[in-house]
Amino acid sequence: MEMNMLLSKSRGTIFWKNLGIVLLITCIPIAVIGVIIYYIGTERIETEVNKAHQNQLQSSIQQLTDDLANLEHSVVRLAFDRSLDETLKKLDFVQEFQTTNELMKSFSLITESNSLINSVNLYLRGSDKIIGDEAGFHSVRTDEDRNLLNALLDTERTIYWNYSLKKLNMPDSLNKAIIIKLPGGQMYGSFGMFIIYLDQNKLNTMVQKLVSGEGVAFLFNENGDYLTTLPSHEDSQELLTLEDALKSQISVQNTNENMFKFDWHHQKYNVSYGKIAKLGSKWTVVSATPISQIVAPVTSLSKFILWISVFGLTMGLALSWFASNKIYDPIHRLKSLFESSRNNKLNEKDEITYIEHQWKMQLQVEQDLSIQIKQSIPALRESFLLQFLQGNLYTHTESELIQKLKQLDWDVAYKRFAIMVAQFHGISDLGGKFSERDAQLVTFAASNIIKELSTEKANLVHIINFQDLSIGVLFVLDPNSSDEAIKANFNKLAHDYIVAINNVLNLKVTIVTSRITDSMKDIPKILEQTRKALRFRDHHTSNQMLDMSQFMLTTTSQNHFPFELEREIVHTVSMGLEDEAMRLIKQFMLELQKNNNAELMVHQGMMKLLGTIHHAIIKHESNLFALYGGVHLYEQLMQLSEPDQIVEWFQYKLIRPFVKTLTITYDSHLREIVDNLILQMQKDILLDVSLEMYADQLQMSPSKLSKAFKQINGINFIDTIVRMRIEKCKELLVTTDLKINDIAEQLHYQPSYLIRMFKKSEDITPRQYREKHTQSSYTSPF
Structure with missing residues (x-):
């Protein structure tokens, strides 16, 4: 069972390297003896086989030379045949069928007499005719073919090779061909020419006989053009690369010996080459045979030694297997620990490299998580404080709140707290610089200003953007500071903030500072009270600073409500007189402001006017849902604080929709x-x-x-x-x-x-x- 468990383990390179070292130490004597005997024996045999191979190569090269000499003889005889004179220019191949037939037969005899010839063709310039033993008789039809043939005739040489000539009836083929200009020996003014196409397959077969097995043989001229081609199979590209390498090596050979050894892709070749000069060209025939193929007979002699080495290695494997497993077991357990902690296993065979990589990944992940946590802490703290200030965390104890903020990088233990709330006024008096839609943008700009000023006064500051032209600031204060010093700092901060808002945004500010508390649990309640205190600002004062610790709601005179104006407003609204009603509403607002300086009192008076107008509209049996789209009128009015905003709301949101429906009723x-x-x-x-x-x-x-x-x-x-x-x-x-x-x-x-x-x-x-x-x-x- 233990053996099965060991076998089930995945093995990496460390295990196999250790096992290999043990095996080498165990079997090194046998391995050394086997290697010495193998190389001494193979070297002697290799020498003898190379001599035999060289003799065979020389014989094959001589045979190839004879075949090319035969081809040369046929070509020269054809070039200087006296019967092929200028009378051919006047020959009518159609009318003089007998002569044409004899020419084609002679071409066939030439083709059959030499196995390297594939076909013989005769082209006459003046007649634009071409005749051959393969394609028969036909005319030159295209300018492209005509230009090709004339270019061959205009070449200065009398007999020459063309290594990439296409056949007229096979435009996509590239053939080796010999060009023989007529009459023979005349370099210029030829009236025709013979085109002898070689049989590429037979030429390849003839050259390939120089080698056997996995060897390669080829023929190339003095310009480096190959006379032979490779068969189409998957290794042809690799063999072509080998031929190019051999050709380059032969060109730099300076010795008189026609053989050398060549290393290629971890395999050694025995290379022999010879020179052939025929038909006005010089060729080099090359034969490269793997040495392993040459010395193949020696392998049988060394098998016995190899089997002895294998037996020794097998014994060493059996003896060292269990020891290797014991050494490898701690590494395997550590690797398995990393693999079990990840869904995707890395394809890494080296256990040490794998463990090192995994360890670096764990450290990188830990570092990335640490950075992400640090980056997300401000947002998490903002979210937590928002929930806390809205009163949603009332179930938390004081210690839980302090501990939670400590986790969010705020140490508020044994600290004091205070709230400052600011309300911005006068956005409608800026002459179009800001619109009502810009309230959030203005509030955002104002919150940035207070943030810059507040951080100079306290280390821990939280800005609350209420998105309605008002903001709040939570201060975490030093417990050692006195109330007088804190209030002085708040007054200085409020004064600087009012000046900044006046200069930058051209708005007026009302600021209320709360009382100082030692308990975090009191902060939501203090924030609510401080915001409510904004309602007690004086409408006749531009910038105000109120202190909740000294704040008292007092009245110096009895409040007078303009009931007469209220009745007139309701009457004009009921009659559908919008302009008159708005004039009276503005007067009503002025009366409220005259009698009550506090915003809260003015707002309550306008709320009572809304209730009276609302009652009058109901008496007209109007459909309030269709009239106002289900809007909560009292809630909308509660959101407004500026007198001009309230008056405009009465006109456009309350009275005008009613007047429009009232006007329609008068048919x-x-x-x-x-x-x-x-x-x-x-x-x-x-x-x-x-x-x-x-x-x-x-x-x-x-x-x-x-x-x-x-x-x-x-x-x-x-x-x-x-x-x-x-x-x-x-x-x-x-x-x-x-x-x-x-x-x-x-x-x-x-x-x-x-x-x-x-x-x-x-x-x-x-x-x-x-x-x-x-x-x-x-x-x-x-």
């Missing part, structure tokens, strides 16, 4: 009634008329008629009558000689009342108006 029929009533009043201007009289005529209640008249006409009934009679008075003063008493009698006014009303309207008396205007045509606007 076109009622407007027509009011328009006809105005025309009737112009006709009855000299009569003693009243609202009740017209209401009886129209069969309407006086209140409904009065409300509709003012809603549609914009002016109430009495003011309209007075304006019409003033205009009539002006007409009578200019067009008649009636005295003012007579005119007043016609208009059903007392003379003194008419004169007073006329002067109020025109800023002059009736007499002055008559004197100013001459008797001229006058048409009343009514």
Whole structure:
């Protein structure tokens, strides 16, 4: 069972290295003897085999030379054949079929007489014809082929090689070919040429006979061009690289010997080469055979020695296996410990390297976690303090709160605490510099300013951004500082902060400082009280500093609520007179501020006005949900503190939506009634008329008629009558000689009342108006 457990362990390089050292020490004598015998025997055999291989290579090179000499003979005979003269230019290959057939037969005989020739082709420049034993007779069809053939003819040499010539009927092939210009021996002005294509496969086979097995043989010319090609298989690229290396090595050989040894990819080759000069070119034939292949016969002699070595190694393995496991066991346990702690195991065979890498990773992870914790502590502390100041951690004890903050890098044990709250005013008085939407941005800028100033006064400071043009600051104070020193520092900080906000943001500030406490549990309650104290700021003072420890709500006079204005506001709102209602609301705000300087009292007065208007709107049977979209009006008003904001809220959020719905209720029929009533009043201007009289005529209640008249006409009934009679008075003063008493009698006014009303309207008396205007045509606007 113990053996099975040991075998189940994964082994790394350390185990196998240790085991190998033990085995080498155990078997080194046998290994040394085997190696000496092996190398002494193989060296002698290698010498004899190399001699035999060299003789065979020389014989093969001579055979290759003979084949090329035969090819050369065939080429020269063809080049200087007297029957192939210029008469061929005039030969009609179609009409003189017999001559054409004999040429093709002679080409076939040449091909069959030499195994290296694949095909023979004849090209005549003037006729643009080409004939061969393989493709037969055909014309040159493309300019590309014609240019290729003419370029071959224009070469200065009479007989020469081309190592990458394509066949006309096989445009993608590259062939070795011999070019023979006609007539033979003429370098310029040739009328045609023979193109002898070599059989690449037979040439490769002939050269490859120089070697066997895994050896390589090839043929290249003086320009380094290969006359042989490699077969297409997966090792061809590697063999081509070997050929290039051998070719480079032969070019730098300075010895007269035609053989040398060459190392390539951890294998040693025995290389032999020879020179061949035929057909105007010089070739080098190279044969490279692995020495291991040459000395293969010696391996049988050394097998016995190897088997003895293997037996000794096996015995050493059996004897050292258990000892190696005992040595390796601590390393294995440590490695397993790391692997069990990670989901993804590294593919590392060296246990020591693996353990070192894992240890470094653990240290890096620990360092990264430490950095992340340090970076996240401020955010965690912000979140914790936010929950704490909102009163959500009321279940925590004092010690738990102190311990939690200590974990968040705040040591607040035996410390004192205080709160400062600031409210910003006057954002609507900046002439467009800030809008109401910029409240959060302004509050953020102000919080940054107080943060910079506060950190100079205390080490531990927490800024609370309420996102509503107000901020709070929590100070952790030194317990050794006196209350007087702390208050002095707070006053200095408040003064500096007010100056900074005035200069940078052009806003006014109200600052309230709380009482100092020794208990953290009291801080949420103190914060709530301090924020509430902002409501007691004086509306008539721009910048204020309030101290909660000395704060007392006192009144010097009895508060007076403007009930009359409240009734007038409700009446104008009920009639849909938005402009008049807003004028009265502004006056109402001024009355509240005059009687109550504290913001809280003014705000409570506006809340009562909201309740009264809200009650009046309900009496009109309006759908409040459709009118205000389900908005909580009282909650919205509670969020506002600036007088201008409150007045604008009353206009745009409360009154205007109601007035719009109220205006819609006055239909076109009622407007027509009011328009006809105005025309009737112009006709009855000299009569003693009243609202009740017209209401009886129209069969309407006086209140409904009065409300509709003012809603549609914009002016109430009495003011309209007075304006019409003033205009009539002006007409009578200019067009008649009636005295003012007579005119007043016609208009059903007392003379003194008419004169007073006329002067109020025109800023002059009736007499002055008559004197100013001459008797001229006058048409009343009514």
